[in-house]
Amino acid sequence: xxxxxxxxxxxxxxxxxxxxxxxxxxxxxxxxxxxxxxxxxxxxxxxxxxxxxxxxxxxxxxxxxxxxxxxxxxxxxxxxxxxxxxxxxxxxxxxxxxxxxxxxxxxxxxxxxxxxxxxxxxxxxxxxxxxxx
Amino acid sequence: xxxxxxxxxxxxxxxxxxxxxxxxxxxxxxxxxxxxxxxxxxxxxxxxxxxxxxxxxxxxxxxxxxxxxxxxxxxxxxxxxxxxxxxxxxxxxxxxxxxxxxxxxxxxxxxxxxxxxxxxxxxxxxxxxxxxxxxxxxxxxxxxxxxxxxxxxxxxxxxxxxxxxxxxxxxxxxxxxxxxxxxxxxxxxxxxxxxxxxxxxxxxxxxxxxxxxxxxxxxxxxxxxxxxxxxxxxxxxxxxxxxxxxxxxxxxxxxxxxxxxxxxxxxxxxxxxxxxxxxxxxxxxxxxxxxxxxxxxxxxxxxxxxxxx
Numbered sequence: 001x002x003x004x005x006x007x008x009x010x011x012x013x014x015x016x017x018x019x020x021x022x023x024x025x026x027x028x029x030x031x032x033x034x035x036x037x038x039x040x041x042x043x044x045x046x047x048x049x050x051x052x053x054x055x056x057x058x059x060x061x062x063x064x065x066x067x068x069x070x071x072x073x074x075x076x077x078x079x080x081x082x083x084x085x086x087x088x089x090x091x092x093x094x095x096x097x098x099x100x101x102x103x104x105x106x107x108x109x110x111x112x113x114x115x116x117x118x119x120x121x122x123x124x125x126x127x128x129x130x131x132x133x
Numbered sequence: 134x135x136x137x138x139x140x141x142x143x144x145x146x147x148x149x150x151x152x153x154x155x156x157x158x159x160x161x162x163x164x165x166x167x168x169x170x171x172x173x174x175x176x177x178x179x180x181x182x183x184x185x186x187x188x189x190x191x192x193x194x195x196x197x198x199x200x201x202x203x204x205x206x207x208x209x210x211x212x213x214x215x216x217x218x219x220x221x222x223x224x225x226x227x228x229x230x231x232x233x234x235x236x237x238x239x240x241x242x243x244x245x246x247x248x249x250x251x252x253x254x255x256x257x258x259x260x261x262x263x264x265x266x267x268x269x270x271x272x273x274x275x276x277x278x279x280x281x282x283x284x285x286x287x288x289x290x291x292x293x294x295x296x297x298x299x300x301x302x303x304x305x306x307x308x309x310x311x312x313x314x315x316x317x318x319x320x321x322x323x324x325x326x327x328x329x330x331x332x333x334x335x336x337x338x339x340x341x342x343x344x345x346x347x348x349x350x351x352x353x354x355x356x357x358x359x360x361x362x363x364x365x366x367x368x369x370x371x372x373x374x375x376x377x378x379x380x381x382x383x384x385x386x387x388x389x390x391x392x393x394x395x396x397x398x399x400x401x402x403x404x405x406x407x408x409x410x411x412x413x414x415x416x417x418x419x420x421x422x423x424x425x426x427x428x429x430x431x432x433x434x435x436x437x438x439x440x441x442x
Contacts, residue, residue, distance in 0.1 A: 083218045090225035097232035104239030111246035118253045122260055 031073045035085035039066050042092035046099070054102040055095030062091035166213065169203050172220040175227040176200050185230055188237040192230030199223035300422065304343055305336070311421055311433035315340065317378065319416035327373035329381055337378070340420065341385035353421040353429055353437055354378050354394040357401055359412035364398055372396025374418050395437050 043062050051059045069084035176196045179185050185193050203219035205211075301308050306315040321333035329337070344350060356371030375394035383389055404411035421433045429437075 083214075087218065087221055087225070090222060090229065094225055094229050094232065097229045097236065101232050101236040101239060104236050104243055108239055108242045108246055111243060111250055115246065115250050115253050118250065118257055122253070122257045125257075125260065125264065 029078050029082065031076075031078050032069075032082035032085055035082045035089070036066075036069060036073065039069065039085040039088035039092065042089045042096070046092040046096040049096050050099040050103060051092070051095035053099065055098035058091045058095035058098065062088045062095065065091060166203075166207060166216050166220060168217045168224070169207065169220040172196075172200055172203060172223040172227070175224045175231075179227040179230045179234075182231065182234045184234045184237055189230035189233040192226050192233060196223050196226035196230060199226055300343070304339060304422070306420075306422065310430070311436070312424065312430040313422040315420040315422070317418040317420065319413050322374055322416075322418075325370070327370065327377045329377055333378075333381070337381050337385065341382055341387055343422075344382070344387050344391065347425065349423075349425050349427050351391040351423040351427050351429075352379075352382070352393070353423070353433055354392060355401075355419040355421065355437070356394070356396045357403075357415060357417050357419065358399050359415040360399045360402070360406040361412065368396045368398040370396070371398050378418050378420065393437070397436070401436070 039062070043059070043066060046055065046059050046062070065084045065088035069081045069088060072078070072084060073081035176193075179189070179193055179196060182189075199219050200223035203216050203223055206216045206219060298308070300306065300313055304313070304315045306313045308314075315336070317333055317336060321330050321336075322328065323330065340352075344352070354375040356373070356375035358367035358371045360367075362370075372394070373396070375396055379389075379392045379394045382392060399406075399415070402411075402415045403417070404414040406412050406415060421429060423429050
């Protein structure tokens, strides 16, 4: 990077500083690649682990925030982008956790139902062998 | 070059104006932030979970840190967006932590449920095995019972046979399909006559003694002849001989109604009439002993009735 281009870049940065500052009261960081990547990964994982069924609201919120995060990053509003991305990741993780909980609870119900069925069967068998005696 | 200078100055101006705006934004922070209140409550409820430290320690730590950042931002008069963001993050971390404790509880319940199901399955199998065993025992004891019954009925049959044999021995009688039959041979009668000879007395005494011991039993006395002479003569002779046996028994104290005498003539030979020996065998009196209830075997009855007509 030569001196002149550096100067120009500095000027542009200076020009956009107020905008970024309004959003975050801080200097503008780089595009939040890591935050965006984590949000994307979490959303995909949540999508695949039944969150669409058991944590639909949270998953939708995560997706909406990822869209906002990308848009903010595209307009170099990187602090805002980072916040949206971080929130999106947590929304997706919550959706996933809810799906896991609900699945476990369903499994518990299933097992309990199985036990109930077994007990009824045993009772029937005992009644039958009682009749036979 | 001049133009660029002008633009640069304009930009610098804008930047300065922006800075002023930033300062304004940062001082408008309210004292209470709803998002922060919510975050505090959620983090607290995670902290109250006894299992939180064991199952969601990372989430609890993250939630607390984010909450501290939010509180600090509020204290330092940072912009509302930052406070709200950190509060939101704190709440979400806490909510994830709560889900993880619920999930751990469900997983524990699942483990217990599976253990219980296995137990119940085991009980079911045990009950089924016991039922099968009980059934087998029932069948075995039934089989044993039938076997015992078979043995018992066999011994009853054997006893009956034993009794019959004993009677046969006692009376020097023979077991036939008509029942127990005692034969008084021709030699006990005068030739062509119905008078019993003295030799018959032993047999008659024995027969009378037997009837006295077995008051339910009756006698069917059949007279038989060989084929010589007319049918009328033979029938008459056979009847007379049967009657004299009956009379001899009445003389020995046997009631008349226990005795039935029939003359069967030459109809039932026991040997060929072609030889003197055969004819002598055919001249005889057969005494059929009734069952112990006073009835005669059917084959004996048929023969007595058929001849009467």
